[in-house]
Amino acid sequence: MLNSKEDTILGAEVMPAALLAGMFSTGIVVLPEEFKEVKKQAMTTQVPAAKEVAKKSPKDVVKELDTDVARVEIAIVQEPDVPLVWLGNFQKKVLVVVQDTTARHLNDVDYGFLTKILEAVNLSIADTAIVNAAAHPLEYYALQEKLPAAVAFYFGIAPADIGAPIRFPHFQVQKWNQTTFLFSPPLSQLNGTDAEAITLKKNLWASLKRIFD
16 A cells, blocks of 8 residues: 555555455456457557658648657658768868858868968878868767768867867867867958968967877
8 A cells, every 4th residue: 555655646545455355356357369459459550651651741641640750750751861971082081170151062262271271281182071061960979970080170160069078269189089179260260361360370370280290
């Protein structure tokens, strides 16, 4: 019998043991065949397979099965994963993550400036994989699985912005999870001749020397 605290929490009215025993004195038996039939009927009410859902429009399916499960099934069928694309051959496992809303990979001006940065540390575009976070959604662990980087440059977007569980300031050389990270302001902000741009480029160069010397 439940104690008084359990009765209060569950909001239950406890039935006397003698009365309960009298109601079920003959016992309750569930026949195996009946149990199988009930289970079979329950299974037939499940959401149709993805192939069946794909034959119908999302509106029709939601109308027939207005449940969370049906909506998830539709999302799986109607919204396949967007493939990851990048520029470069990733020969030396150098990842460059940018956020450029004007180009598929990187606009021409920033591309030329990035090429000069890489040449300064004896790298080329072929050694890297340039991934544009503005072109498609990025998730850190999925990105790391596809492009396991030894060195990762993040220009204008922080690793934490795509799900990496680390935060650090601009130009700090950060090693984590078998990768050396460098987080910097956008390439467009570094590529200039004013005092601010010159200072940023000096900070970038000091960080690059710590990584590649």
